[in-house]
Amino acid sequence: MPKGIIVKALSGFYYVKDGESESVIECRGRGVFRNKNINPLVGDFVEYEAEKDIEGTITKVEARKNELIRPPISNIDQAILVFSSKEPEFSTILLDRFLVLIESKNIKPIICISKVDLLDSEQRKKIDQFRDEYVKIGYDVLLLSSKTTEGLAQIIPYLRGKNSVFAGQSGVGKSSLLNALDHELKIKTNAISMSLGRGKHTTRHVELIEIHGGYVADTPGFSSLEFNEVEEGDLGGCFPEISEISENCKFRGCLHVREPHCAVKDAVQNGEVVDYRYEHYVQFLEEIKERKPRY
Ligand SMILES: Nc1nc2c(ncn2[C@@H]2O[C@H](COP(=O)(O)OP(=O)(O)OP(=O)(O)O)[C@@H](O)[C@H]2O)c(=O)[nH]1
Ligand SMILES: [Mg+2]
Ligand SMILES: [Zn+2]
Missing domain, CATH: 3.40.50.300 (P-loop containing nucleotide triphosphate hydrolases)
Known part of the structure; x- marks a missing residue:
């Protein structure tokens, strides 16, 4: 079965670039994809079958690294x-x-x-x-x-x-x-x-x-900049410098806001962590708590 990568998706068609010939084949998804809730995406590695290299059908979507x-x-x-x-x-x-x-x-x-x-x-x-x-x-x-x-x-x-x-x-x-x-x-x-x-x-x-x-x-950009999938406790991990310093916070699970003996707050005080980065961290944390975006 030939393999390729989906390089474009438009109006129900997937454009698969063949891994060997590098030609692009217009494909539809297999009928059972709908029932199985398989939604091919641009970037997917797929197997497909095609007659005369013109119109084809995607038969398998390989496991994704991320999406x-x-x-x-x-x-x-x-x-x-x-x-x-x-x-x-x-x-x-x-x-x-x-x-x-x-x-x-x-x-x-x-x-x-x-x-x-x-x-x-x-x-x-x-x-x-x-x-x-x-x-x-x-x-x-x-x-x-x-x-x-x-x-x-x-x-x-x-x-x-x-x-x-x-x-x-x-x-x-x-x-x-x-x-x-x-x-x-x-x-x-x-x-x-x-x-x-x-x-x-x-x-x-x-x-x-x-x-x-x-x-x-x-891409047309991110249409949403909400942190719907980020949990409170994971936010610090998305700020590399906060994440590193937080190892020295006294309390496990410290959110670096009101906790005493917080190494992150100390680092903001002495300028090791830039103040606007910390302010954004606090603002995002609030947003996550409220699960409502504020722009
Ligand atoms: N002066 C200057 N103008 C630029 C530069 N790069 C882009 N522009 C202008 O900025 C405007 C927007 O550029 P685009 O490349 O369409 O921006 P985009 O990020 O693709 O926008 P979307 O497709 O709407 O997300 C155009 O008027 C460009 O001419 C630059 O390096 N210098
Ligand atoms: Mg553009
Ligand atoms: Zn802390």
Whole structure:
């Protein structure tokens, strides 16, 4: 039985790229999938059968390494989180929201701060400082511009042999970034509406694109940034620096809010943990307690 990977899903069809011939076959799911509640996703490794390589049927979906629901995609190795340094304005709370969601799925995040060509030297200093703070936590942070191509080449080594999802708010320049990395792509991009301050999504479906020896998904972004699946006690684990320091808290299961002898609160006091990271932690913890998003 031939094998391949689903690279696109659209209107009930799955587009399977054959593992050997690399041709793309339009497939439907097997009828029994519906009863068995099997929902093929972009990123799935599948077996299929096809007559004359034209229309085929997916017969088996292999076990997934991981999956996201919004955007619907599976078997992700890493998430390239794109945040613009300007237009829309850089926001550490939004960055931390994305980081928590990605960390909670055990996916490696790579932070890209885009549109640095728009910054004056004062603004650049601020962005450099944020970069240093996130690098200190242990994150990979790339500053770049699709327009001037500054910093662009830094992404390339990350892509090889991996399935990456590009995620971030609408208008931050995800599609532009992919187009700049491969001039043959020509993905549609859109000027953001300045009056609204945020664009409506130009990219609408999920598709895996082969680029620099890996697959990337240009996604319409995360439509929900709620922590529905993160439990109170797991939140600290989504902040690497808090997680590390919490080993020294006196109480097991310390949530680092009102508990005495809390190593995390001490670390915030002496500047070892950046104060806005801790504030976001506390805010997210509140949200999880209430299970209601607050933006
Ligand atoms: N100055 C500047 N503008 C950029 C850069 N990258 C993208 N833009 C502009 O930002 C706008 C949005 O870019 P897109 O690539 O469509 O953004 P996106 O993240 O794919 O947006 P969605 O598909 O809606 O999620 C466009 O007007 C781009 O020209 C950059 O590096 N510098
Ligand atoms: Mg786009
Ligand atoms: Zn604590």
